[in-house]
Amino acid sequence: MTEKTTLPATTAPATGGGPAAPRGTRGRSGRRAAPSWAASRLGANLLTYAFLLTGAVLMLGPFGFSVLTAIKTPQQFNTSWPLTLPDPVTGENFTTLFSDEYSFIVPIAVTVQVVAVLVLGQMVSSILAAYAFAQLDFPGRDPLFWVYVSTLMIPVVVTIIPLYSMMTSLGLKNTFAGLVVPFMFGSPYAIFLLRENFRSTPADVLDAATIDGAGVLRRLWQVMVPMNKPIITTLLLITVVSQWNNFMWPLIIAPAEEWNVITVATAALQTQYAGNWTLVMAATTIALAPLVILFLVFQKQITSSLGVTGVR
Amino acid sequence: MNARARHEARAAYAMLTPSLIGVGLFLLVPVLGVLVLSFLSWDLISTPHWAGVANYVHIFTSGHFLNSMWVTIAFTVMTIPTAIAGGLLLALAINRKLPGTSWLRVLYVLPWVSAPLALGVVWKWLLDPSYGAVNALLGRRVEWLTDPQLALPSVVFVQVWSTVGYISLFFLAGLQQIPTSVYEAATLDGAGRVRTLWSMTLPLLRPTMFFVTVTSVISSFQVFDSIYAMTRGGPGFRTDVIASRIYDEAFVNLRLGRAAAMAVVLFVVLVLVTLVQQRYFSRRITYDMS
Numbered sequence: 047m048t049e050k051t052t053l054p055a056t057t058a059p060a061t062g063g064g065p066a067a068p069r070g071t072r073g074r075s076g077r078r079a080a081p082s083w084a085a086s087r088l089g090a091n092l093l094t095y096a097f098l099l100t101g102a103v104l105m106l107g108p109f110g111f112s113v114l115t116a117i118k119t120p121q122q123f124n125t126s127w128p129l130t131l132p133d134p135v136t137g138e139n140f141t142t143l144f145s146d147e148y149s150f151i152v153p154i155a156v157t158v159q160v161v162a163v164l165v166l167g168q169m170v171s172s173i174l175a176a177y178a179f180a181q182l183d184f185p186g187r188d189p190l191f192w193v194y195v196s197t198l199m200i201p202v203v204v205t206i207i208p209l210y211s212m213m214t215s216l217g218l219k220n221t222f223a224g225l226v227v228p229f230m231f232g233s234p235y236a237i238f239l240l241r242e243n244f245r246s247t248p249a250d251v252l253d254a255a256t257i258d259g260a261g262v263l264r265r266l267w268q269v270m271v272p273m274n275k276p277i278i279t280t281l282l283l284i285t286v287v288s289q290w291n292n293f294m295w296p297l298i299i300a301p302a303e304e305w306n307v308i309t310v311a312t313a314a315l316q317t318q319y320a321g322n323w324t325l326v327m328a329a330t331t332i333a334l335a336p337l338v339i340l341f342l343v344f345q346k347q348i349t350s351s352l353g354v355t356g357v358r
Numbered sequence: 359m360n361a362r363a364r365h366e367a368r369a370a371y372a373m374l375t376p377s378l379i380g381v382g383l384f385l386l387v388p389v390l391g392v393l394v395l396s397f398l399s400w401d402l403i404s405t406p407h408w409a410g411v412a413n414y415v416h417i418f419t420s421g422h423f424l425n426s427m428w429v430t431i432a433f434t435v436m437t438i439p440t441a442i443a444g445g446l447l448l449a450l451a452i453n454r455k456l457p458g459t460s461w462l463r464v465l466y467v468l469p470w471v472s473a474p475l476a477l478g479v480v481w482k483w484l485l486d487p488s489y490g491a492v493n494a495l496l497g498r499r500v501e502w503l504t505d506p507q508l509a510l511p512s513v514v515f516v517q518v519w520s521t522v523g524y525i526s527l528f529f530l531a532g533l534q535q536i537p538t539s540v541y542e543a544a545t546l547d548g549a550g551r552v553r554t555l556w557s558m559t560l561p562l563l564r565p566t567m568f569f570v571t572v573t574s575v576i577s578s579f580q581v582f583d584s585i586y587a588m589t590r591g592g593p594g595f596r597t598d599v600i601a602s603r604i605y606d607e608a609f610v611n612l613r614l615g616r617a618a619a620m621a622v623v624l625f626v627v628l629v630l631v632t633l634v635q636q637r638y639f640s641r642r643i644t645y646d647m648s
Binding site: 090091094095097098099101102104105106107108109111112115123127128129167170171172174175177178182183184185187190193194197199200201202203204205206207208209210211212214227228229230231232233234237262287290291293294297298308309312313316321323326327329330333334337338340341342345348349 | 363366367369370371373374376377379380381383384385386387388389391392395402447448451452454456459462464465466467468469471472473474475476477479480481482483484486489490491494495519523527576579580582583586587600601604605608609614617618621622624625628629632
């Protein structure tokens with residue numbers, strides 16, 4: 047029984063799973079159609095399970111293998127088949143990574159600070175701008191918003207050379223400011239999404255707050271932000287993800303070791319200690335694990351961004 | 359303008375100040391800057407001087423940039439149809455809503471939240487000829503990332519692997535928006551499974567297809583991190599995508615003018631791609647709806 051059978055098994059879930067009601071329409075006798083339909087459906091289901099599980103193994107495999115390698119001794123890695131389970135399990139690679147020689151604690155600290163500042167800066171600037179565009183009236187509002195939206199088309203690779211020369215001429219190469227300043231003042235993407243949501247906030251709620259005598263800022267923080275908590279949470283998480291994973295800008299503006307973020311440090315480690323795979327996999331585990339955990343905890347909020355960004 | 363309106367406008371401008379710095383100083387000024395730089399000759403150390411169109415002439419006549427254009431196009435052409443087909447299949451499979459499968463989609467999206475650089479490093483090990491897991495499983499030695507014939511297909515595979523789950527989520531959202539009445543009608547008309555998929559489901563997914571294609575092409579033209587980790591553009595420039603070329607030209611060879619000219623060309627290409635795709639798809643969609 048393979049997918050070649052043409053009985054409409056795929057349509058069954060969509061019709062609400064009512065048992066075999068329209069199956070007689072293909073002119074077969076009811077007595078024979080029922081078991082063959084059931085068998086075909088079973089076959090299709092097994093095929094679907096096999097496909098989805100193969101997919102899951104392919105997706106998880108690389109993550110699993112890298113962690114398994116990270117907790118192996120270099121001796122075992124060098125002498126046995128790459129896929130044998132770690133024996134003994136060791137934290138040796140991680141201790142080496144955090145020792146004075148590699149001091150991997152520095153990139154972690156730098157990354158955490160960079161992400162914190164960028165997320166805070168972007169969220170505050172974007173919320174303020176989105177509120178102004180959504181709820182306030184001022185000359186030039188629509189053309190200005192159009193300019194903001196059109197900057198969504200600008201790729202980072204295009205702006206990175208002038209940004210580099212700006213930051214270098216200000217003496218900000220290999221500084222914390224160099225890492226964060228160009229990207230901390232809001233993102234057009236976040237402003238766009240927030241504005242859409244702020245606009246659909248019922249006007250009478252805000253009017254009530256106005257009559258109460260709340261100023262613009264109080265209306266924003268006490269009414270708008272709490273009412274749009276889901277989208278703000280989603281954006282916050284997405285910003286954390288994209289900033290933690292950021293590589294090109296930090297690579298260019300902060301190549302000095304004391305300002306390496308985690309991605310840059312991992313790349314440097316791989317170049318410098320090529321072949322020392324247990325150590326390198328310990329580094330990638332550190333780079334990947336926090337976000338994998340964050341994603342597993344908040345996967346609903348993170349994937350729900352697709353609903354708002356993507357297809358209507 | 360009365361006092362209240364003036365007050366509101368002042369508040370609005372105040373609230374816009376941070377983002378005006380961000381958009382103006384760090385997005386619009388750099389776009390102008392890259393345009394100006396593309397007409398200069400500058401090595402970061404000596405004073406820049408005017409070069410006219412020399413940078414553009416050079417990048418279109420010397421081999422490396424044209425090679426990068428071709429590599430990027432080949433990379434995109436190989437990656438996107440594969441990732442879209444895979445994503446669609448995954449979405450169709452998940453959408454059958456078999457018990458115990460809904461949580462699987464979380465796994466498929468894991469690569470999307472992971473740093474492309476770190477994933478590139480992981481794949482560099484997995485594909486390592488002597489110590490890698492892939493060759494260990496195959497039981498033979500294949501130079502995935504160092505063989506000139508295999509390097510590009512290998513990085514394409516990694517890109518498909520990391521984007522397919524993310525793409526499937528869009529298709530899943532699209533599938534779930536198709537009203538069940540459509541399927542009921544198709545079943546009553548006696549349409550088989552394959553017919554229904556071809557003549558009902560796929561046409562109805564066209565807006566999703568458009569969105570996914572446009573965003574994938576745009577991000578595929580900018581791919582950098584994973585290539586940096588896996589091949590650095592090698593062997594022999596076989597995987598030297600545009601972003602790698604711009605990076606090398608600007609920050610390794612210190613020819614900022616030339617790199618800026620490449621960036622300008624890339625920007626123009628991306629804007630054109632967006633416009634062309636928009637026109638093409640909007641025409642197709644209106645035909646079907648009429």
